[in-house]
Amino acid sequence: MSTELEQTEIAEPSRWRAFRDAITERPTLNLAYRIVVGVVGLAVLILGIAAIPYPGPGWVIVFAGLGILATEFAWAREALGWLRHRYDKFMAWFAARGLFVQACAAIGTCLIVLATLWLLGTFGMVGGWIGVESKWLLSPLTW
Template identity: 50%
Template structure:
């Protein structure tokens, strides 16, 4: 970070410190953005892609303003690292079982959200079991 960036950043922090109302709006904004990113990440966890990365990004956004989020981020990182280390030590059959379970979770959520019926409709498959029980 250049000295100009540091000065502008510290200037912004100084403005926040001097104006309680601005500080409150800033914290609310950080809270809203961080919560939305966190919730999107939680939804993305079982799907292929950056689910956990998005969860950690949401927590990191929240951690800029909230102590509980800093603690949660630290705890979540430690648990995630422990999980990946444990998984790395497992036999290939256990890894395959975990991949299969994740695949079943993805299929179940796609079915519940009506995505299977939607895609089936594209191919002319109107099977009743493809339709979500909640739609």
């Protein structure tokens, strides 16, 4: 037996569903809405991918970007499900590898972060602030 709340939800679409249905009825507005969702979702996804090797919520941002895209695109819904499954499997595998593999991954992550900071010229900039001028602090991109 369904409750009164469930019957109300079946009878009346949610505000979001009603809003989305109103947009869908107007083809030009629907196209514009889908383009905006695509651009925003893609921007969040790219930001998340760039943030993966760094400490912080890189994977959360990736999943958020795919979640935004999944609201409008079937391929993104499928990709989100596939990626979530692969991520869970990888994390289970990684947790089972032991401390040595986890420490190697942490060291590798630190090396990636340091290399990126060096390439972006962060060390040379901070060195200049504190009066340490050395050629090896400078990014090879600025030599």
